[in-house]
Amino acid sequence: MLQNFTRSLLKVSNLNGNDIYAWYLGWSGNDVNAPHDLKIDLICPCTAKQIAKYSAQSVRTVTETPEIYRRYVRPYMQEQREAGRLNWIFNILDGKTEQEDVMLRSKGDGTSGQDEGFLLMPDLNWDRKTMEALHLLVLVERRDIWSVRDLTKRQVPWLKAMRAQVLVATTRLYPQVEPDQLKLYVHYQPTYYHLHVHVVHVMLEAGTTQAVGKALGVENIIGQLETLEGPEDVGLESVSLTYGLGEASELWKGVFAPLKLGRAPVIGGQR
Amino acid sequence: MLQNFTRSLLKVSNLNGNDIYAWYLGWSGNDVNAPHDLKIDLICPCTAKQIAKYSAQSVRTVTETPEIYRRYVRPYMQEQREAGRLNWIFNILDGKTEQEDVMLRSKGDGTSGQDEGFLLMPDLNWDRKTMEALHLLVLVERRDIWSVRDLTKRQVPWLKAMRAQVLVATTRLYPQVEPDQLKLYVHYQPTYYHLHVHVVHVMLEAGTTQAVGKALGVENIIGQLETLEGPEDVGLESVSLTYGLGEASELWKGVFAPLKLGRAPVIGGQR
Numbered sequence: 001m002l003q004n005f006t007r008s009l010l011k012v013s014n015l016n017g018n019d020i021y022a023w024y025l026g027w028s029g030n031d032v033n034a035p036h037d038l039k040i041d042l043i044c045p046c047t048a049k050q051i052a053k054y055s056a057q058s059v060r061t062v063t064e065t066p067e068i069y070r071r072y073v074r075p076y077m078q079e080q081r082e083a084g085r086l087n088w089i090f091n092i093l094d095g096k097t098e099q100e101d102v103m104l105r106s107k108g109d110g111t112s113g114q115d116e117g118f119l120l121m122p123d124l125n126w127d128r129k130t131m132e133a134l135h136l137l138v139l140v141e142r143r144d145i146w147s148v149r150d151l152t153k154r155q156v157p158w159l160k161a162m163r164a165q166v167l168v169a170t171t172r173l174y175p176q177v178e179p180d181q182l183k184l185y186v187h188y189q190p191t192y193y194h195l196h197v198h199v200v201h202v203m204l205e206a207g208t209t210q211a212v213g214k215a216l217g218v219e220n221i222i223g224q225l226e227t228l229e230g231p232e233d234v235g236l237e238s239v240s241l242t243y244g245l246g247e248a249s250e251l252w253k254g255v256f257a258p259l260k261l262g263r264a265p266v267i268g269g270q271r
Numbered sequence: 272m273l274q275n276f277t278r279s280l281l282k283v284s285n286l287n288g289n290d291i292y293a294w295y296l297g298w299s300g301n302d303v304n305a306p307h308d309l310k311i312d313l314i315c316p317c318t319a320k321q322i323a324k325y326s327a328q329s330v331r332t333v334t335e336t337p338e339i340y341r342r343y344v345r346p347y348m349q350e351q352r353e354a355g356r357l358n359w360i361f362n363i364l365d366g367k368t369e370q371e372d373v374m375l376r377s378k379g380d381g382t383s384g385q386d387e388g389f390l391l392m393p394d395l396n397w398d399r400k401t402m403e404a405l406h407l408l409v410l411v412e413r414r415d416i417w418s419v420r421d422l423t424k425r426q427v428p429w430l431k432a433m434r435a436q437v438l439v440a441t442t443r444l445y446p447q448v449e450p451d452q453l454k455l456y457v458h459y460q461p462t463y464y465h466l467h468v469h470v471v472h473v474m475l476e477a478g479t480t481q482a483v484g485k486a487l488g489v490e491n492i493i494g495q496l497e498t499l500e501g502p503e504d505v506g507l508e509s510v511s512l513t514y515g516l517g518e519a520s521e522l523w524k525g526v527f528a529p530l531k532l533g534r535a536p537v538i539g540g541q542r
Contacts, residue, residue, distance in 0.1 A: 059473040060451045063490055180331045180531070183515065185483045202330040202515050206482035212456045213473070215483035216491075219334055219513035227510050229500040239498050242490035244454065244473055260451070 012040065015128075018098040019088040020044060023124060039127050052248035061213065062256040063242045069149060070237070072255045072265045077146050077193045079267075089194050092119070093141055103136070104169045112157035117141030120169055123198065125209075131176060133204050138166050138197040145195040148188050148216060151225060152235030159222050162197075170199055177201065184218040185210065188243055189251065213244040283311065286399075289369040290359040291315060294395060310398050323519035332484065333527040334513045340420060341508070343526045343536045348417050348464045350538075360465050363390070364412055374407070375440045383428035388412030391440055394469065396480075402447060404475050409437050409468040416466040419459050419487060422496060423506030430493050433468075441470055448472065455489040456481065459514055460522065484515040 011027040013036070026038030043050055064073060080086075091097040101121050108116020122128050123135035140162065145151065151159070167179040183200050187209075190196065197218060198209065208214065221236070228234055245252040255265040282298040284307070297309030314321055335344060351357075362368040372392050379387020393399050394406035411433065416422065422430070438450040454471050458480075461467065468489060469480065479485065492507070499505055516523040526536040 058452075061454055061473060062451065180333065181329075183332055183484050202332055202484070206477065206479050208477050210483045211477035211481045212483065212486035212488045213454050213481075217483045217513055219511065220487075223511040223513070224495050227500050229498055240490065240494040242488055242494070 009038075016098060016101050018101075019091065020046065021088070021124075025127070036127075039125075041124055049250060052246065052250075055248060057246040057248045059244045059246055060252060060256065061242060062245050062252070063240055065240045066238050068255070068259070069241075072267050073251065074149070075267050076251060076254070080193055081146070086192060086194050089139060089192060090143075092121070093139060093143075103173055106165050106169055108161055108165050110161075112161040114155070114158040115142040116158060116161050116165065118162060118166070120166070120173070120199075131174065132201050134170075134174065134177065134182075134199075134201040135204060136170060136199040138162070138199060140195050140197075143194065146193040147190055147195065148186055148221060149237045149241075150195070150235065151221065152233050153225050153228060153230075154232045155235070156222060156225050159218065159225070163218055163222070166197065166199060183210075185215040186218060186221070187214055188216055188241055189245070189249075211244075213242065280309075287369060287372050289362065289372075291317065292359070292395075296398070307398075310396075312395055320521060323517065323521075326519060328517040328519045330515045330517055331523060331527065332513060333516050333523070334511055336511045337509050339526070339530070340512075343538050344522065345420070346538050347522060347526070352417065352464055357463060357465050360410060360463060361414075363392070364410060364414075374444055377436050377440055379432055379436050381432075383432040385426070385429040386413040387429065387432050387436065389433060389437070391437070391444070391470075402445065403472050405441075405445065405448065405453075405470075405472040406475060407441060407470040409433070409470060411466050411468075414465065417464040418461055418466065419457055419492060420508045420512075421466070421506065422492065423504050424496050424499060424501075425503045426506070427493060427496050430489065430496070434489055434493070437468065437470060454481075456486040457489060457492070458485055459487055459512055460516070460520075482515075484513070 008028055008030070009026060010030060011032050012024045015023045015025060017023070020043055022042045022044070024040040024042070025036035026040045027034065027036055028038055088097070092102065098121070102119050103122065104120040106116075106118055106120070108118070110116060118138050118140045121137050121139065123137050126133060126135040145155075163184060166184065167182060170182060171177055171179055181202050183202050185198050186195070187198070198215070200210070225235065230238070245256060254267060258265045279299055279301070280297060281301060282303050283295045286294045286296060288294070291314055293313045293315070295311040295313070296307035297311045298305065298307055299309055359368070363373065369392070373390050374393065375391040377389055377391070379389070381387060389409050389411045392408050392410065394408050397404060397406040416426075434455060437455065438453060441453060442448055442450055452473050454473050456469050457466070458469070469486070471481070496506065501509070516527060525538060529536045
């Protein structure tokens, strides 16, 4: 890909943009009438965190106990939210930006008695054309669930209703896809702290986005919550979660690397 | 790869074999002194099941409830075990074959009061040289755990002890790797019904073997068991598990496809 870039970039066609993000289709060959062979994502201006995320970096496996979550990771999440890192999400939810990318807005079917609203968008990495590479994102409208850590037994009916409606919505948009040809998962750690669900075609080539140590299957989360010990308000904040973290990430540098060295974590912005 | 094969295969060097399996390094170029550029796995004679496994096939997402497991999947597993499909594993465990591939045999440290014995072998897909592609298999010596479905709360100390000893063993074999550069997972469904754990370097390119809907992180399984509702003998057999199944697989054809069509499953050998 990069070699193509240094050789030539015949044409770019803007797909869309939101806040600091913009994405394009690109043609690296010499025929503007051929199908595009590149998809280009532009982040401008971008933060040091984003440069770190996309740079080649070593990864470490960490185990986030409930205590580490409560003392260090949750405050970090809160700090990220308060620093406005979710504005682009709220812009979409509020109908201010990227509305032409919102493929579907659903209110759910109300069976759970909770706010089941969500919207469905194409993932940045999908070319929006190749069906076996289908990759959508579900943004839930409720704003109280920052990550899987906030899911409790109380959300089991909500998760089930949302899952069912996401399958309905996706197969309505793409009738050539059956519900059991879809895979739903979330990331932990996610890139941003507002619950979003990845929906991919089962034939999509499995890469880092789907890898164990990053991706958790939605149905398995539901199964885990259903059999979790304790009352309704018990949830995944009481479970140890193990995942991979880039050495350039703020959570590695600020929390897990210090803990590994027996030092006190340096949480988020307090450095 | 296939193109190279049709062009030329200058040299093959046998790595090892066991029962119907044999594997080789291959040279497709014109210089026998260059590093190998192929790894070749040979299965001969092979079963229809193996041909199906390695053929391009469509995948379906299925949810295996505790009831489906008990009524259909567990009997299928039992049938596979009784048909001698595990002989090659027992050959290795009994010291009859592939002993030159057993990198390490550990008795564990005995902290769990259960049989902690395991042996460590290279995965078929590893070239046994590239450290960032390290991929080992842990075969446990105890034979009562067919899959993750057999793991109960009682096995939590055993799983923790085994995990710790696997990290010790791997980093002793490869001192250039640190424990937190390793990732441990199991498959469900696995290829054979004797508990085995995959150990990979965190930098190994994540493909199907690590994908959500197939791979479950060992530490997350431990965390799930620890917080599972119920007494000591409760385990993952009481949890719904969702995963991908090839349409050519016996479980799809014999259990889940019939269920999808509202028909009675045709379990394993009773067809």
